[in-house]
Amino acid sequence: MLKEFKEFALKGNIFDLAVGVVIGAAFGKIVTSLVNDVIMPLVGLLLGGINFSGLEFTVEKATVKYGAFIQSIVDFVIVAFSIFLFIKLVSKLKRKEEAKPEELAEPTLTKEEELLTEIRDLLRGESLKERS
DSSP, rough: OOHHHHHHOOOHHHHHHHHHHHHHHHHHHHHHHHHIIIIIHHHHHHHSOOOOOGGGEEEETEOOOOOHHHHHHHHHHHHHHHHHHHHHHHHHHHHHHHHHHHHHSSOOOHHHHHHHHHHHHHHHHHHHHHHH
């Protein structure tokens, strides 16, 4: 399953992108709930029972809801950090995948190394003839 997920995460086609957008939207809802229902109430308790969602002030007929804005900032930071960690993980997996073919490839020899290899092989051949 991990191998299939790795192949899925490293592919670059439109279908995978669409699935990623849907998963991202669902993830955004989870993070919004985490921020609104878990993190901000705890932060509010630490700050003396402040309910951030209700923080607002009125200027004439305009109401500025800066508490909702603070919650959106916390929401953004959590989503951005999560995406950063995911991209870092995918990049690491991709680097490992790219490194494998290099390990399996036969090393290329320079002209000098080829000549030295031929000389070594000739000397081995002569020493084997002398022993026989």
